[in-house]
Amino acid sequence: MTGAPETARNNTVNTVLGPVPADDLGVVAVHEALLSVVPGAEHAFDITMDRAEIFENLARKLREFREHGGGTVVDSTGMFHGRDVRLYEALSRSTGVHLVASTGMGPEELLGGYFLTPQTDPPTPWPAGKFADLFTREVTEGMVVPRVERRGAAGLVATAADPAGRTATEESLVRGAARTARDTGVPVSLRYGADAVGDLDVALDEGVPADRVVVGGLDRTDAVHAGAPFDIARRGAHVALDHVGCNDDDRYVTDRQRVALLLDLVREGLGDRILLSGNTIGEAVGHPAYDLPYSHVAATFVPLARSAGLDDADARRILVDNPRDLLTLR
Structure with missing residues (x-):
């Protein structure tokens, strides 16, 4: 293993190339994926992963993001969905875009049996403390690069629950992720389940303080109808409307409905709780691609919101200030 990564809690953010001043992040795409691989797909006989092609494709998309004023992309996929720290380091150096990678995992259906205790009947989940130890070491010692070394520190701990409802394993994941956020100063991202x-x-x-938590998926139709974005924001947590650009899926509201929701949150005095992203997948392996530009939120959605009444100060707050404050180590 290499030594522990350089970390500092002095208005900095953990990126794959080390801590950077929080004020250097610029416009942030806060909930995206770089390389997303269905676990095991890299071993399938009919799938070829050309690393040079993957690099060039992602570099092109990141350069386009930068050309539209983007500064930072957050890969919030966690540990086991294709995260490639060396690739991300090379991409960041080549494009000048800050890249923040994440630890964490979930939902349960994507974990694999290793994270259950098979000696019991039925199998029981890892306790929250084991998840917390695993995630915390990826922040304090560096992210694991199988199998011999650790590299840069994770800047986020991410987890997700089943949309049908949080399972016992997913409760352990949420608790473990929250403990890591509480003890290391990185934020925690929760893709909520049914509640x-x-x-x-x-x-x-x-x-964990509420302002260190972002709840994702709050532009789901069921969440909007239940008023969940307002309930979450009033509790002090961050509200992620993170499927911007998705207009043809009944599970999510449309961009025009997102604009209305965003403006309602701002009018309620909750503008400092809003985060926007597109859930973009830069390179997909083993599942369908979602080829939305990383720049879509800033270049297309925010101008739509401005035409509906969002002012420049609130636009900057949502694109720059809110994600900066979330990602800053505390």
Whole structure:
């Protein structure tokens, strides 16, 4: 293993190339994927992963993001969905875009049996403390590069629950992720299951401050109809409307409906809780691509919101200030 990564809690953010001043992040695409691989797909006989082609494709997309004023992309896929720290380091050096990588995992269906305790009947999940130790070491010692070394520190701990409802394993994941955020100063991202407020409450029960938590998927139709974005924001957590650009899926509201929701949150005095992203997948292996530009939020969606009444100060707050404050080590 290499030595522990350079870290500092002095208005800095962990990127794959080390800590950078938080004020250097610029416009942030806060909930995206770079290389997303269905676990095991890299071993399939009918799938070829050309690393040079993957690099060139992602570099092109990141340069386009930078040309539209983008500064930072957050890969929030966690540990086991294709995260390639060396690739991300090379991409950041080549394009000048800051890249923040994440630790964490979930939902349960994507974990694999290793993270259950098979000696019991039925199998029981890892306790929250084991997940917390795993995730915390990826922040304090560096992200694992199988199997012999650790590299740069994770800047985010991410987890997700089943849309049908949080399982016992997923509760352990949420608690472990929250403990890591509480103890290391990185934020925690929760893709909620069936109950956004309930999932947030599990995290808050571990003592992590609400403003260190972002609840994702809050532009889901069920969340909007239930008023969950307002409930989450009033509790002090960040509200992620993170499927911007998705206009043909009944599970999510449309961009025009997102604009209306965004403006309603701003009018309620909750503009400092809003985060936007597109859930873009730069390179997909083993599942369908989602080839939305990383620049879509800033270049297309925010101008739509401005035409509907969003002012420049609030636009900057949502694109720059809110993600900066979330990602800054505390």
